[in-house]
Amino acid sequence: xxxxxxxxxxxxxxxxxxxxxxxxxxxxxxxxxxxxxxxxxxxxxxxxxxxxxxxxxxxxxxxxxxxxxxxxxxxxxxxxxxxxxxxxxxxxxxxxxxxxxxxxxxxxxxxxxxxxxxxxxxxxxxxxxxxxxxxxxxxxxxxxxxxxxxxxxxxxxxxxxxxxxxxxxxxxxxxxxxxxxxxxxxxxxxxxxxxxxxxxxxxx
Amino acid sequence: xxxxxxxxxxxxxxxxxxxxxxxxxxxxxxxxxxxxxxxxxxxxxxxxxxxxxxxxxxxxxxxxxxxxxxxxxxxxxxxxxxxxxxxxxxxxxxxxxxxxxxxxxxxxxxxxxxxxxxxxxxxxxxxxxxxxxxxxxxxxxxxxxxxxxxxxxxxxxxxxxxxxxxxxxxxxxxxxxxxxxxxxxxxxxxxxxxxxxxxxxxxxxxxxxxxxxxxxxxxxxxxxxxxxxxxxxxxxxxxxxxxxxxxxxxxxxxxxxxxxxxxxxxxxxxxxxxxxxxxxxxxxxxxxxxxxxxxxxxxxxxxxxxxxxxxxxxxxxxxxxxxxxxxxxxxxxxxxxxxxxxxxxx
Numbered sequence: 194x195x196x197x198x199x200x201x202x203x204x205x206x207x208x209x210x211x212x213x214x215x216x217x218x219x220x221x222x223x224x225x226x227x228x229x230x231x232x233x234x235x236x237x238x239x240x241x242x243x244x245x246x247x248x249x250x251x252x253x254x255x256x257x258x259x260x261x262x263x264x265x266x267x268x269x270x271x272x273x274x275x276x277x278x279x280x281x282x283x284x285x286x287x288x289x290x291x292x293x294x295x296x297x298x299x300x301x302x303x304x305x306x307x308x309x310x311x312x313x314x315x316x317x318x319x320x321x322x323x324x325x326x327x328x329x330x331x332x333x334x335x336x337x338x339x340x341x342x343x344x345x346x347x348x349x350x351x352x353x354x355x356x357x358x359x360x361x362x363x364x365x366x367x368x369x370x371x372x373x374x375x376x377x378x379x380x381x382x383x384x385x386x387x388x389x390x391x392x393x394x395x396x397x
Numbered sequence: 398x399x400x401x402x403x404x405x406x407x408x409x410x411x412x413x414x415x416x417x418x419x420x421x422x423x424x425x426x427x428x429x430x431x432x433x434x435x436x437x438x439x440x441x442x443x444x445x446x447x448x449x450x451x452x453x454x455x456x457x458x459x460x461x462x463x464x465x466x467x468x469x470x471x472x473x474x475x476x477x478x479x480x481x482x483x484x485x486x487x488x489x490x491x492x493x494x495x496x497x498x499x500x501x502x503x504x505x506x507x508x509x510x511x512x513x514x515x516x517x518x519x520x521x522x523x524x525x526x527x528x529x530x531x532x533x534x535x536x537x538x539x540x541x542x543x544x545x546x547x548x549x550x551x552x553x554x555x556x557x558x559x560x561x562x563x564x565x566x567x568x569x570x571x572x573x574x575x576x577x578x579x580x581x582x583x584x585x586x587x588x589x590x591x592x593x594x595x596x597x598x599x600x601x602x603x604x605x606x607x608x609x610x611x612x613x614x615x616x617x618x619x620x621x622x623x624x625x626x627x628x629x630x631x632x633x634x635x636x637x638x639x640x641x642x643x644x645x646x647x648x649x650x651x652x653x654x655x656x657x658x659x660x661x662x663x664x665x666x667x668x669x670x671x672x673x674x675x676x677x678x679x680x681x682x683x684x685x686x687x688x689x690x691x692x693x694x695x696x697x698x699x700x701x702x703x704x705x706x707x708x709x710x711x712x713x714x715x716x717x718x719x720x721x722x723x724x725x726x727x728x729x730x731x732x733x734x735x736x737x738x739x740x741x742x743x
Contacts, residue, residue, distance in 0.1 A: 203583060204665050208662075209584070236668045383734075
């Protein structure tokens with residue numbers, strides 16, 4: 194396997210070397226890139242992901258070693274940037290949105306309420322028709338934080354193309370800015386607009 | 398011996414600006430001063446602050462400095478000054494006085510280099526009708542130069558990044574690609590023609606653009622610098638509470654910019670800008686990867702992004718072209734706020 198050591202080279206030379214190797218390597222064959230710059234490592238990783246390339250990486254004593262198994266790229270200069278397109282849903286979306294105004298479902302015991310809400314999120318994923326969007330406000334935003342058991346499930350739904358919008362004021366209020374794992378921060382105007390134009394709103 | 402300033406700036410191919418995401422995180426913890434005479438503050442991430450003196454006069458106040466973007470000290474001084482003055486022009490103001498900001502390794506570089514940088518700054522400022530009336534230098538391993546600038550504007554004539562109106566056309570006055578070309582130049586990959594075009598573009602004062610905007614009563618504009626076309630357009634859309642669609646095929650590029658991107662010559666700043674915009678942006682399925690990265694390329698001393706009513710947009714472009722902005726073009730349009738702030742089309 195060809196390994197290119199770009200240590201000591203200035204950004205974006207390591208990326209240029211990666212690009213060249215990608216063009217020169219046959220599909221199914223592998224090549225390696227070594228860099229001693231964290232930012233070059235991050236940029237190369239992003240570039241490879243953007244081009245649908247599979248790779249592994251390891252770090253040892255200030256060097257990053259990427260091993261790339263060259264997959265199909267087509268003519269990447271003209272191919273669309275696939276990862277950021279709206280994903281084509283492989284399920285059908287229903288005619289409704291879900292509004293999470295709390296991290297608890299129903300009234301009564303708080304612990305039970307939190308437990309029920311996790312189950313609700315899990316069940317949502319398995320519905321025949323999925324919501325178009327989901328909005329989160331007040332303690333509902335807690336569901337998207339890294340501490341919540343719901344976050345991974347929400348993440349999966351986001352990858353399925355469902356838009357998750359979290360009230361920014363609420364995220365700040367609960368000091369979650371650095372802990373949010375999913376979704377997009379949004380303002381009250383956008384949330385109000387989405388709720389007002391939705392055919393149906395489900396509120397657990 | 399010929400001095401190459403570029404050798405003084407390490408890691409320069411990557412941006413010297415703090416990533417937008419990180420900057421917004423820092424800034425949001427600062428209290429905003431309250432004073433009815435502050436007409437434009439940092440809340441919309443505009444190009445400069447504006448402070449009202451009386452009903453006829455307001456001050457446009459800004460500063461900007463960076464490490465070398467080219468080898469020649471005089472040329473570096475010129476570009477840094479054009480770039481610093483640009484923020485005043487983008488707000489519809491007329492720059493009047495300025496102070497030098499200089500960081501200089503006095504033990505490593507000769508006084509000639511220092512003098513060359515300053516001369517580039519002074520002559521550019523003088524050409525724009527601006528007097529440099531002082532400054533401040535500190536010893537620092539990597540040279541950096543720029544200006545703090547004060548300009549005048551009539552309080553009713555302020556142009557901001559919050560002034561884009563649905564229906565407006567979006568005009569870009571200079572071609573894109575300075576970040577990519579400069580990175581290629583450092584690695585010896587850029588052609589002489591591309592380097593010359595990039596340097597000429599960076600040295601072009603945005604003054605004619607400001608005059609034309611004033612003539613036509615334009616309300617919304619910003620200048621394109623470190624956050625790239627996509628980043629600054631996104632900030633404009635957010636501040637104006639609208640959505641903006643850009644058609645990347647109408648965006649003019651410097652020389653072989655796209656071929657360099659195709660070779661992987663993408664500076665780190667473009668990836669940071671992509672990180673910044675992607676949550677609020679929809680990329681069309683047909684948008685080529687290379688054009689997307691060009692939209693994210695950090696510009697040094699870039700053009701003005703002007704939001705103009707559609708009935709005057711054509712004339713604005715014609716007059717820009719007559720004043721030397723031959724690559725000015727209508728590149729998009731403003732719509733009512735919809736799902737995303739920015740729509741990047743092929």
